[in-house]
Amino acid sequence: MAQQTINTISANELLAYALRLKNTNHRMVAISCTTVENGIEMSYSFDGGNDFINLRFIAGPEDEIESISSIYPYSFLYENEIKELFGVNITGITPDYKDKLYKISVKTPFNMKEGDK
Amino acid sequence: MSFFSMTKTLIKSIFHGPYTVKYPLEKKESFPASRGRIEINIQDCIFCGLCARRCPTGAINIEKAESRWSINRLRCIQCSYCSEVCPKKCLKMSNNYTAPSFENVEDEYCNARVPDNKENNRNIAGAC
């Protein structure tokens, strides 16, 4: 198995890191989310053949996260999904489906506060 | 590119006849290990509740006070986790599939002192 590394970065460094990985021919594997106490922990996973790199930061409820779809075009699907299921405020996704990707009745089902329905 | 590349298989099938069985008139025999439905030997059950706690779908219900063990047949996903954890090994996965049903069946088994007391075993085969 390839070595797994987790780099903790801050949200505004994301694009710079993604661009650097793109230039070294890394393939984006997935964007994953975990609900933690003070927001949502985002992990961007990249595969470069021999290494497996994760960029990790915590997105607060008010934070605006810039989309990496300008660098990795296919990230739009992940970002739309995260926006709809977790309610992370990701800006500049192309194309942005505006909460129409998932046909579900509940808004942000994976990140509900106590008492929400 | 070729034409009639399917012919050989088709001719073979003509002589072989149908590969299917006429269910429900004919039934395909199930393998000895097939997972069909959970069956309980209620006499051995000590109502410890381990199976009910471990069941991933919460299909099993136990009332210890009344010595009652029940299973919701439609909720059961036939993973046989309960039979694995049962300390008395009184749960068994039999290889007969549950028959199709029109309603939600809750099979109930009571620990009867008299084994053939039909009153207490409000269910069916395998109860006593």
Next chain:
Amino acid sequence: MGKETVIPFGPQHPVLPEPIHLDLVLEDETVVEAIPSIGYIHRGLEKLVEKKDFQQYTYVAERICGICSFMHGMGYCMSVESIMGVQIPERAEFLRTIWAELSRLHSHMLWLGLLADALGFESLFMHSWRLREQILDIFEETTSGRVIFSVCDIGGVRKDIDSETLKKINSILDGFEQEVSEITKVFLNDSSVILRTQGLGVLSQQAAFDLGAVGPMARASGIDIDMRKSGYAAYGRLKMEPILETAGDCYARTSVRIKEVFQSLDLIRQCIALIPEGEIKVKVMGNPKGEYFTRLEQPRGEVLYYVKANGTKFLDRVRVRTPTFANIPALLETLKGCQLADVPVLILTIDPCISCTER
């Protein structure tokens, strides 16, 4: 330039076994854009992990999808094992590999049948599924389930296959191989099939990389990604080379999958020859704490399992990124510029598994 029309495709469509909805923007008969929407079978299985303990979740993970069910269970178990630092017995690794490859066989046979059905080649469809039945019978005999096996467990496997049954599997596979090679000739050589698949939905190597395609979709475009090369389970001890095609059209994707059927047969035989005697399960004590990313090769491509545990018996998070999800951007790209009549075949060639995608 004609007028633009929007045609809704799905969620119910004869070619789709599962519901996905696409809004096809057409100009005359040509698709200019496709907008997907999913969520018709979103069950929130990732969220369910907060309610079920990590042992119970093994059975939930398997039920994410009915076709690659074994590999879902395996991916989940491997993640938890890696977190807990459990080394499973060698025999269990081989048994997992055998079942994983059998799953690939039955998944590819299912897909070949569906492709034939999408083309309107009904008898070919039935013959593909008839052959698949033999594999399902092997499953029922060895794991006691036909599609949901519940045989993978944290720390190993729950059932062993004795040497007699292994021999029997070998002989069943011999007969299967002979019959399959007759059927696959039809997919690769028959003129009516070729006319529908060749040159359709071409995805160049660069485009496939830029769109993040995985699995047979990427390999048909000449990208060498196959997670089995990373040597998880027993794959490190087997000889295999990823199957690559360069054309990148529907025909190439069919051909990759057909060759993978024979590759799987070969891998199973290698496993049967090499399988060591021994234990099949180690006892796992305690609760997991930590996080891990596992990547496996499912029949449809690379799947990512992310498990985060906090030291209690309930996990914090299980994330599954399935191959179909990764292939949707590539699908949307290949749909642009194709004819409306070709849309069903094109959608089918990514081997969509919507249950997986939505979880």
